[in-house]
Amino acid sequence: MSTTSLIWIIVVVAALLAVALVTGVVLARRRRISLTEREPEQPPTKGSYQAGGAITFNAPAPPVAKPGEPAEPVAEPAKPVAEPVAEPAAPDAGATPADVIEPVQHPVADRTEVDGQPGVGDDAAVPRDSVRRGFVEVDLPEAASEIEEIEPTSGRLERLRGRLSRSRSTFGQGLLGLLGAGDLDEDSWTDIEDTLLMADLGSAITDQIVTALREQIVARGVRTSDDARALLRDVLVDALHPEMSRTVNALPHAVDGSGVKPAVLLVVGVNGVGKTTTTGKLARVLVADGRTVLLGAADTFRAAAADQLETWGSRVGAATVRGAEGADPASVAFEAVKQGVESSVDTVLIDTAGRLHTKTGLMDELGKVKRVVEKQAEVDEVLLVLDATTGQNGLTQARVFAEVVKVTGIVLTKLDGTAKGGIVFQVQRELGVPVKLVGLGEGADHLAPFEPAAFVDALLN
Ligand SMILES: Nc1nc2c(ncn2[C@@H]2O[C@H](COP(=O)(O)OP(=O)(O)OP(=O)(O)O)[C@@H](O)[C@H]2O)c(=O)[nH]1
Numbered sequence: 001m002s003t004t005s006l007i008w009i010i011v012v013v014a015a016l017l018a019v020a021l022v023t024g025v026v027l028a029r030r031r032r033i034s035l036t037e038r039e040p041e042q043p044p045t046k047g048s049y050q051a052g053g054a055i056t057f058n059a060p061a062p063p064v065a066k067p068g069e070p071a072e073p074v075a076e077p078a079k080p081v082a083e084p085v086a087e088p089a090a091p092d093a094g095a096t097p098a099d100v101i102e103p104v105q106h107p108v109a110d111r112t113e114v115d116g117q118p119g120v121g122d123d124a125a126v127p128r129d130s131v132r133r134g135f136v137e138v139d140l141p142e143a144a145s146e147i148e149e150i151e152p153t154s155g156r157l158e159r160l161r162g163r164l165s166r167s168r169s170t171f172g173q174g175l176l177g178l179l180g181a182g183d184l185d186e187d188s189w190t191d192i193e194d195t196l197l198m199a200d201l202g203s204a205i206t207d208q209i210v211t212a213l214r215e216q217i218v219a220r221g222v223r224t225s226d227d228a229r230a231l232l233r234d235v236l237v238d239a240l241h242p243e244m245s246r247t248v249n250a251l252p253h254a255v256d257g258s259g260v261k262p263a264v265l266l267v268v269g270v271n272g273v274g275k276t277t278t279t280g281k282l283a284r285v286l287v288a289d290g291r292t293v294l295l296g297a298a299d300t301f302r303a304a305a306a307d308q309l310e311t312w313g314s315r316v317g318a319a320t321v322r323g324a325e326g327a328d329p330a331s332v333a334f335e336a337v338k339q340g341v342e343s344s345v346d347t348v349l350i351d352t353a354g355r356l357h358t359k360t361g362l363m364d365e366l367g368k369v370k371r372v373v374e375k376q377a378e379v380d381e382v383l384l385v386l387d388a389t390t391g392q393n394g395l396t397q398a399r400v401f402a403e404v405v406k407v408t409g410i411v412l413t414k415l416d417g418t419a420k421g422g423i424v425f426q427v428q429r430e431l432g433v434p435v436k437l438v439g440l441g442e443g444a445d446h447l448a449p450f451e452p453a454a455f456v457d458a459l460l461n
Helices: 003-031 161-179 184-198 202-219 224-238 275-289 303-315 327-340 362-371 391-406 422-433 452-460
Strands: 262-267 293-298 319-322 345-352 377-385 407-414 436-440 447-449
Touching: 003 262, 161 184, 161 345, 161 436, 184 202, 202 422, 224 327, 224 436, 224 452, 262 327, 262 362, 262 452, 275 293, 275 303, 275 345, 275 377, 275 436, 293 303, 293 327, 303 319, 303 377, 319 327, 327 345, 327 362, 345 362, 362 377, 362 422, 377 391, 377 422, 391 422, 407 422
Parallel strands: 262 345, 262 377, 293 319, 293 345, 377 407, 407 436
Antiparallel strands: 436 447
């Protein structure tokens, strides 16, 4: 091979290498992902929470002044949740004559249960054919690594109205169809009665509503379906006692000679009704309102219940006081209130054991929890949680609990899972105690203040 040929070969190889190098660089640049520094995320500000017309808490005293902080003025115009409510702190003394509806008396002959009214410590009698509720195992809510943002409670009932669709389609729409169908004969009135009974309004309230409808349909000269809707709305809202106070007594209050103490709430009810979930949801609402909350896991019967509560608390930055499995619930409740007082939190929420209804003697235990707590602080609210899907069974439970503790408010859960939303009417009548909150789903923010008008609108529209 001549020298010239060798030179040519070297030149060609060099040229090919150069082309390959340039192509490689271009391709590598194209494939590279462009990385830029992300703007740091802004943490959700509490100030963005607006909750006017939402779950209302009483404010009998200025909020707790934390050590080193100046006391805040009594009036809190910036906090829409804490609408000023002219209610004294003590729930026993808080009811105005308009708030009080007489609880229904139950002569033995009228009772639905076969064994007569259950007494304290007895098993509550349930209809023989009812399905027995077993142990409820629930998945723990996912633990959050940082404090969650909480949906405002304002307008929750409107936002969650779709969750009442089962009651709306059977009860609300059924009634509207019957009432707006023109001239009503006796058969139509019987159908209206049946619809009310099937929605679990109970015979007394059904009679009351039918009588009111019959009178007013003539008095108002109802002609169109719009007239019928307006009449039905008024009658149903009226039957829900809109004048009753639904304020949750959950704000700290002054105690003679010992400064300000946290509000203490007991959450009671049988197993599986949704006590722990409700306690967690309520803690969220309070935290969203700028309150400090301590949780007491006095459901020592089931270890997972304390885990469940602790997880709820961790999601909103609330600490949980718990005891060993099987520990005395009263001692856990005592410790929770003690710590709550010492750390000057605004509210202590105590989740109690749920097997009080069916195990002899356990109802007495609930009385003990209350007595022990009262050695340190007043119990401001006893919220009885009832599962709306259990119908008459729920009413039997309500009676038993009312014998042991002074129930001050009802939380009706699982209204999203039933067509029998009418239980709301009956349960208030049974106990003479207002439904204050309703559970409309398993979601963390699916707890709404109970507002009679919004509830009826959700059923009828
Ligand atoms: N659909 C629906 N489910 C709910 C509601 N409230 C609670 N639940 C569910 O009901 C189940 C039982 O709830 P818990 O809060 O564990 O009930 P509990 O009364 O504390 O039960 P125990 O700890 O066994 O006494 C869980 O699966 C909840 O997610 C509600 O409003 N709607």
